[in-house]
Amino acid sequence: MSLFAQGHTACGGCGMPIAVKLVLGGSGENSIVVSPTGCLEVTSTRYPQSAWGVPWIHSLFENAAAVASGIETALKVKGKKANVLVIGGDGATVDIGIRALSGMFERGHNVTYVCYDNEAYMNTGVQRSGSTPYGASATTSPAGKLSFGEDKPKKDTPAIAAAHGIPYVATASVGYPKDIVKKVKKAQEIVGPKYIQILAPCPTGWRFDGSKTIKLAKLAVETALFPVYEIENGEITKVKKIKERKPVEEYLKLQGRFKHLFKENKDQIEVIQKMADANAEKFGLDG
């Protein structure tokens, strides 16, 4: 058994627990994890049960980075050593918790912040977050007569993290498990704040069959809609190259959240393809 036990209540096929067990696999037993409010928290710690095999704390929705800052500082004062991690969802990270996250980065705490990115507020019923991609229909950015769904591009949180001058920023996808473990291990060896954003498909919110989680996690990368890369001290040092980049339709058509685009909003698929092209260009993904 890994450090994240069976019996958690995440939906069947959820990408999040895959990300969590891989992150803990990279981080190891000598870890302390902070989780903000969200799917991970409610599916793993309903009193009197916990799935966690490492010390774990939940305080609030928007303060995980600050709680982690306090833990790291207390360990320093007490002369103890442990890997301090945050594992939290995109809403807690890129929206409501970004003030605390920015503060943690700026102060240089030795914390690895992992965002499992399922691109909306899944725990409360698939409302849009800053991480929801362009064109996706979420319950607060629904497709409708006058709407093709979310009309703003996904917030570039890794770039925001990198702009703080922190030593390590990476993206990853649950489609590539070894890459996640490797990046977490690498992060633990670097002193200072680290940020890793992991794409974790949500069958419930994205509306696809739970068996296709890994397939979608790979397609997001293979279409260049979710580029996988590392930024070290402000420089892009590594990108996951795509041998034969797939058209975005292949990714979009498998998900109910994009279904409307194939009816009245086909022009928006073009827009999304251009976003993928721009990602490929920016990160040099093709090849």
Add this chain to the structure above:
Amino acid sequence: MMNEMQILEGSKAVALTVRSCRVDVISAYPITPQTHIVEDLAQMVADGETDAEYIKVESEFSALSALVGASAAGARTYSSTTSQGLALMFEVLFNASGMRLPIVMTTVNRSLSAPLSIWNDQQDSISVRDAGWIQLYAENNQETSDLLPIAYKVAEDKDILLPAMCCMDGFVLTHTFEPVEIPEQSLVDEFLPSYQPKYVLDPKNPLTFGAYADPSIYMEFRYQQHDAMLKAYEKFEEVAKEFEKVFGRKYDLVEEYKIEDAEIVLISMGSIVGTMKDAVDELRKGGEKVGILKIISYRPFPAEKIYEAIKDAKVVVVLEKDVSVGMEGGLLSDIKSFMYNREDRPPIVGFSVGLGGRDVTIGDIKGLVSKVKRAEAEEFEFLNLRREVL
């Protein structure tokens, strides 16, 4: 052993005492009029005069959140804030108490916006009386200092485990120089041993903190908090006795002043009590039987002590620097509420005074007593309103 008497700014007295309590982690965000406290602490860290770490957070929300983490990791923790900062902490206040983390914080009392006002009243801390924090109010800077180690000792007790805020009036105490006896380090160490919590975040014993509770168990969590706060009543008395043994200064949840034969009992909290004492002295000279009951501990609420002090009075007057808009002052409501079911209850009236830093003078207090004596006081009213602008 002699303790040193110094002329100190209230903020400095607090900072020196925080240091002597051997705090591990300080986390604070600057806000007027709390700034001198955190500046003094930052300077002590910069000069290597304390082993504490100071987290320079980006908001009050993170200030208290960081302490949630630090406290759960086993550190003794301290913060200070006021007014808008305390309001921003609102969510974390309840969380820290529910998680039973004995964080101690100096709440500098300041009014709340709008309109913006940096001056003193107690609306901020009174407004969070239900958050599950011990709340102690200081009259002067000796008390602001002394209540800190007492707060730590009560808060960290294994039967209590509740956070505590030591409240001091903004500017009136924070920026005022008074003679203060800062206790010897060795005496503080004798009184307040290091914090040794039973459960901490530790990979060797990987416990889960902050699980959520469904309706089958949530009430029991809340009851435990409630029960701990009730127990803090006696714990405070016990700790205060120990404090007296070590430092020679006596504290209780309330302080009585010339109350024995008093027909009119004035009740209040904080620095205004100093002015009230002077007013009572003058009234007494004129033969008026007036006394004061000072509330030091607002939570735990000293109901029995208040009852004992006021049951024989002809009238009770509550003066407070807050208002529950459209109702009355919080302290007045609390006192009326528990007195209602007593047979021997005197009439109780209340005044909101000094909101937003409005000065309250000896003359104001004497006038107020006279009004009450003439039976002209409302059940609740604002003192000294400028009627001409309304």
Add this chain to the structure above:
Amino acid sequence: MKLLPGGIVKPKTTVANKTGAWRTFIPIYDEDKCKKCGICETFCPEDCISVDENEFRHPDYDFCKGCGICAEECPADAIEMKYEEKE
């Protein structure tokens, strides 16, 4: 069980929660086809697939929610999802 202060919980106690009851389809593993690559184990969101002494993988049906990721990702087509008849 007595409440600890703040509701502290012991580790890995969710194992009392048999999520296998959620299952509609059950993965059936064919050892003749299995290449022992372990991909099913890596991707299982329940982390409920164990390895035997011959390196064959076995899902723990107490916890398997029947999501079908293992069957979908198995490069040897050694796992089949079947409708599970329940009493």
